[in-house]
Amino acid sequence: MTAPIVLLVNPAAGRGRAARVARAASDALHKAGLRVELRETRARGDEARIAADASIAGARALAVVGGDGAVSHAVRGLLAGEAGGGGRVPLAIFAAGTGNDFAKSLAVPVHHVARMAAHIAAGATHTVDVGFVNDVPFVNAAGFGFDVEVLERMRTPGVLRGTAAYVSTALGALFGYRGFRANMASDSAIMSRTLMTVFANGRCFGGAFRIAPDAQLDDGALDCVTIRDVAPWARVPLFARAIRGTHLTSPHVSFHRDRHFLLHFEKPPMFETDGELQQAATCDITVNVRAGALTVIA
Numbered sequence: 511m512t513a514p515i516v517l518l519v520n521p522a523a524g525r526g527r528a529a530r531v532a533r534a535a536s537d538a539l540h541k542a543g544l545r546v547e548l549r550e551t552r553a554r555g556d557e558a559r560i561a562a563d564a565s566i567a568g569a570r571a572l573a574v575v576g577g578d579g580a581v582s583h584a585v586r587g588l589l590a591g592e593a594g595g596g597g598r599v600p601l602a603i604f605a606a607g608t609g610n611d612f613a614k615s616l617a618v619p620v621h622h623v624a625r626m627a628a629h630i631a632a633g634a635t636h637t638v639d640v641g642f643v644n645d646v647p648f649v650n651a652a653g654f655g656f657d658v659e660v661l662e663r664m665r666t667p668g669v670l671r672g673t674a675a676y677v678s679t680a681l682g683a684l685f686g687y688r689g690f691r692a693n694m695a696s697d698s699a700i701m702s703r704t705l706m707t708v709f710a711n712g713r714c715f716g717g718a719f720r721i722a723p724d725a726q727l728d729d730g731a732l733d734c735v736t737i738r739d740v741a742p743w744a745r746v747p748l749f750a751r752a753i754r755g756t757h758l759t760s761p762h763v764s765f766h767r768d769r770h771f772l773l774h775f776e777k778p779p780m781f782e783t784d785g786e787l788q789q790a791a792t793c794d795i796t797v798n799v800r801a802g803a804l805t806v807i808a
Contacts, residue, residue: 514545515602515630516564518557518584519575521550528606531623532575535604538627539573558587564599565591571600571630571807577607578650582784585640585649585804600635602626602807609717612650612784615727618808629807636808638727641711641799644790648783649804651715651722652797654773656680656706656737658780659687660716661787680716684746689739690779695772703739709771709797710735713755720755730801734766771797 517539519532532548539546547569549560557574561584564572574584581603592598605613605620619625641648660680689703708715710722710733722733740748740762751757758765773795781788781795 512545513568513570514547515539515571515573516560516569516599517546517548517573517575518560518564518580519548519550519606520557520580523576523580524606524608528575531604531606534623535573535575535627538624539630542627542631544570544627544631555583557583558590561585561587561599562591562594562596564588565596566594568597569599571602573602573604573630575604575606577605577610578612578784579786580607581612582647582649582786586647589640589647589803598805600805600807602630609714609785611714611717612712614714615650615712615725616806616808618806634808635805636728637802638804638806639711639730639732639799639801640803641709641732641797643709643781643783643788643795643797646783646788648711650712650784651708651710652781652783653706653708653715654692654775654779654781654795655690655704656683656687657708657716658782658787659683661782661785662780680749681746684749685742690775692773692775692779695774705737705739705745707734707736707773709733711799719749719752721752723755723758728802730799731767731769732771732797732799734768734771734797736764736766738762738764769799769801773797 519528521529536546565588574581603613603620613620618629643652660683663679689705691703708721710725713722713725715721725733757763775793778790
């Protein structure tokens with residue numbers, strides 16, 4: 511019997527949208543002649559556990575129905591399963607999130623169920639990189655500063671949701687956020703005040719921002735974009751440029767592409783990986799990339 515496609519979904523995500531996409535994906539995969547095993551999450555952490563089990567069992571592929579958070583947790587499980595003796599299982603995505611930022615950097619029809627099922631059946635794969643903040647993996651982007659402030663503010667539910675909620679909250683935080691102080695090992699020992707530092711594997715961020723417009727998922731490097739502190743009146747046009755992807759030419763923005771970064775903060779910082787808040791244990795942070803660590807359906 512051929513190995514199955516493990517179809518991973520949180521049925522409650524997107525107010526039931528993910529469950530509807532999963533049903534359509536299951537039908538399309540069956541029509542493509544593939545065997546499907548549906549796995550639904552029930553609690554936090556289930557994505558990683560199901561993905562690790564798929565690696566250990568030697569699934570043909572893991573197809574995630576969801577957005578960046580679900581994909582990121584699934585990748586953690588795939589990496590853990592492989593490290594524990596499991597096989598390299600390709601990742602496929604049926605986009606059902608809000609931002610779907612990682613999927614935007616993949617040249618596959620993640621928003622079209624039938625076409626994505628055909629891609630999975632064809633079996634063509636491609637290896638992409640995975641970033642790490644200390645030992646926390648991310649596939650799209652990791653950030654310090656302003657984006658963390660926005661995510662913390664979004665913990666209080668509002669009327670808006672998804673990308674609209676992020677952009678609205680970001681605009682509200684632009685005038686009140688005071689920035690943070692840190693320095694990179696490659697810089698002087700003087701800590702500079704910064705609004706945001708993002709380490710990007712993919713091009714898009716926050717649903718609406720082209721934070722690293724030239725980033726490549728498979729170049730063995732991360733694009734580090736730092737937006738320095740500016741006067742409140744100058745922040746709106748600067749972030750508007752980030753939506754268009756033209757901010758890298760601003761004198762208030764620095765850009766550096768590398769495989770390894772060392773940062774030192776005044777105190778252990780909070781950071782985010784693929785939109786998930788994390789708390790660092792120390793003031794010293796290492797960010798690096800593992801080239802070709804993940805296989806995707808391409």
